[in-house]
Amino acid sequence: MPTIELTDKLYSVQDLWGNKGEQVLHQVCAAPSHASRIDIIEQFLMSQLAINFKHEHPWLDYAFHQIYYRQSTLDAVIDETHIGVRHFQRVVKQNSGVSPKYLQRIIKIQAVIRYLLLHKKTQYLDCALSHGYYDQSHFIKDFKHFTEQTPTDYFQDANFMSHFYNPPLR
Numbered sequence: 001m002p003t004i005e006l007t008d009k010l011y012s013v014q015d016l017w018g019n020k021g022e023q024v025l026h027q028v029c030a031a032p033s034h035a036s037r038i039d040i041i042e043q044f045l046m047s048q049l050a051i052n053f054k055h056e057h058p059w060l061d062y063a064f065h066q067i068y069y070r071q072s073t074l075d076a077v078i079d080e081t082h083i084g085v086r087h088f089q090r091v092v093k094q095n096s097g098v099s100p101k102y103l104q105r106i107i108k109i110q111a112v113i114r115y116l117l118l119h120k121k122t123q124y125l126d127c128a129l130s131h132g133y134y135d136q137s138h139f140i141k142d143f144k145h146f147t148e149q150t151p152t153d154y155f156q157d158a159n160f161m162s163h164f165y166n167p168p169l170r
Contacts, residue, residue: 007097007098017048020044022080024040024041025046027040028040028041057091057095060095062081062090062094063077063081063088064096067100067103067104067107068071068107071107071108071111071132074088074100074101074104088100100113105142105146106146108131108132108133109133109146111131111144112124112128112139113129115127116155117159117160120157121155122156124151125139126157139151156157
């Protein structure tokens with residue numbers, strides 16, 4: 001099933017993986033701890049990846065890496081991969097479920113939020129500007145779009161206490 005068909009829809013593990021999904025669901029429910037549940041899920045997903053991964057577009061992993069980790073511009077990635085713009089857009093959308101531009105917006109806002117939460121900073125403007133936002137209103141518009149809150153409402157002490165980001169590796 002193409003990734004784009006999964007976007008914004010709910011599916012059960014049985015819908016996605018049939019009997020294998022059912023078996024994993026029972027294993028997860030019977031597992032004695034969170035750690036063992038995570039191990040079961042991780043092993044299952046890795047096995048599915050090994051079975052189903054198709055490397056139709058060898059440049060795609062590189063493109064995602066450049067966009068996500070290096071915050072490269074889409075134009076730079078397209079130039080480096082020597083892929084046509086329309087083909088690039090189509091393949092990224094087929095494999096991620098969103099357009100390259102929207103994917104880049106997600107990555108940018110995620111990077112700002114991750115940095116601020118990990119460093120327990122409530123003053124967001126300098127961080128937003130350093131991650132490519134042009135001004136405060138541009139950042140606030142994106143922030144509200146993805147979180148349905150203003151940055152001021154979100155960056156309160158309570159949110160610094162429980163977040164899912166890991167501390168940076170040293």
